[in-house]
Amino acid sequence: MMINRERFLRMMNEQATFGATPDGGVSRPALSAEDMQVRDWFRQQIEAHQLTYAIDGAGNQTGRLSSSKPNAKTLLLGSHFDSVPNGGRFDGALGMIAAFETLLSIKDANLDLPFHLEVVNLTDEEGTLMGITGSRAMIGALTHEELMNPRGGRERLTDGMARAGLSDDSLLSAQRDPDSLLGYLEVHIEQGTRLEEAKVDIGVVTSIVGIRSYWMTFAGEAAHAGTKPMDKRRDAFWGAAAFALRAQEMIMADFHPGVVNFGQIHLAPSAFNIVPAEVRLAVEFRHGNREELDNMETALLEQAHLAADEYGLELDAERGDSLRPAPMSDSFVNAIEAAAEKLGLSRTRLLSFAGHDAQSFAIVTNSAMFFVPSVDGISHNPKEYTKPDDCVNAANVMLQAVLEIAKSMG
Ligand SMILES: [Zn+2]
The missing domain is CATH 3.30.70.360 (Alpha-Beta Plaits)
Known part of the structure; x- marks a missing residue:
């Protein structure tokens, strides 16, 4: 079972039209007008494919493929569509489209997994407002003090919240019941040169530093x-x-x-x-x-x-x-490695030296992530590039990892 390569690459191109910059990058600071455009497009995609759309009090958008199993937990597959100002078209977006394509492929195959599968666009990963905001809201880690004095300034936060119909109260009450979660899985571009230099396809993160x-x-x-x-x-x-x-x-x-x-x-x-x-x-x-x-x-x-x-x-x-360091879930790390193995892709274990939403989820549930190569390690830059084959690998490993996790549950 493989993802639909053509649909996946088409969506990769389409998402990059929102907030597109003349040099091939995107500029979509969290909850800016451009971020709202890509969010609107994403909602339409979820609805057009008959997945269940929802948005929580922190603006995290989800598309859900439900399991028929009673008391099933939820496996979140996510990343972020927001970017740094004048950023690249792969950071975050690759993880989003790979996650979404994984859901669509499983839906196409009519598979009934032992867990609900949700693709999630997490708000403000990059820190235009506060940084890994959506994931911290989901684990209940935001505080009133931080909202009053956010890293990006209070005015930017209130402007963004107004644009997205959010409030301080809604952000502070966006926590998901951790017992309802099976875990969180993410693929991201490496933003470094370790994979490229070692000529390795997949970097399996064992811990976020x-x-x-x-x-x-x-x-x-x-x-x-x-x-x-x-x-x-x-x-x-x-x-x-x-x-x-x-x-x-x-x-x-x-x-x-x-x-x-x-x-x-x-x-x-x-x-x-x-x-x-x-x-x-x-x-x-x-x-x-x-x-x-x-x-x-x-x-x-x-x-x-x-x-x-x-x-x-x-x-x-x-x-x-x-x-604190955020160690990734052993069982999920094993599932990612088994997925790479199955696809004949080379892999290595490594640390993530940059922060990611997976570190928030690691506090309350199984969390794991993996990287695909970034050409010359360039990131947070319109020149950021990951080859189409590596992008497709990202989505296929994500799909297989989900199937491995399902298999491990019997
Ligand atoms: Zn990112």
């Missing part, structure tokens, strides 16, 4: 940049720089595939002719495994203290935002 952050402040002493002898200086920048370079070496040598980043640096005083007394360094690190994340944190703090001591500095390490 956790993220931790620190503001590290190295404090020394301001001094004249000319007259103060070099060996008497307590230069805060030297300590911070030594720490950054050692951390880079250490993470690469001991914590692969973990990553560390120093994304901001503030010096005080900040002048050509003054030895800096204070450096504030923004440190962020990611890993898919919680224990490794703990070990990275301990090791980074130790290196920071060593560097500070070496240059006669004080160190203050202030913990910032963090996000």
Whole structure:
């Protein structure tokens, strides 16, 4: 059993006409006029194929293929149609069309699965408003505080809600009963070059990385940049720089595939002719495994203290935002691998270093996702491209994974 390639590729092209940009990309920020157009088109597609259409209080659109089995749970297949401003036509959209085509193929074959199947367009994955908003609403993780002070600004959120007929209250009450869910499955473009470089068809995500952050402040002493002898200086920048370079070496040598980043640096005083007394360094690190994340944190703090001591500095390490790693469901990972195997596609296991809706669902139910190659790793860019054969693979693996999950339930 295979998906309908022609119908699938036609829908891939059609969705890209909404919010199309002259260079072949799409611009559909969440709940913008362009996003509303693609949503309207999607609703029409669901209705035209006699699936049951619904929209929840967070604007998540679903098309449902019901099982005849009593007390059946629901397997969600989804992604997002929203894009970053001036983004590509594959990010999110490929997952949506692959999920929708999977439902249509199962409907065409008149299969009665042991679970309801729902394709879901999740609101604001990209964070124009808040980020993975629809999935967090579905698991009941949004808060009133965040709605009052959203990442994209309150005005943008209220404008979007008005356009889509949503409200603060509707967003906060969009939670689905977790007991009604069997799980969530998503396919996405890789947005990196690991699959392309390894010439592998399918990347099976085992975990979406956790993220931790620190503001590290190295404090020394301001001094004249000319007259103060070099060996008497307590230069805060030297300590911070030594720490950054050692951390880079250490993470690469001991914590692969973990990553560390120093994304901001503030010096005080900040002048050509003054030895800096204070450096504030923004440190962020990611890993898919919680224990490794703990070990990275301990090791980074130790290196920071060593560097500070070496240059006669004080160190203050202030913990910032963090996000837990989201391990994917073993049984779903196995189903995806079995699906790839059946289709004769090569596969590898990997971590997702970017956030996705699957991390929300992982908190309450089985959740898993897989990647197909992105040409040159380009994403969030109109030049983003995934070859038609890889797009078709995405949909076929999705279909087979659903059948594997059904088979495992007997
Ligand atoms: Zn995406």
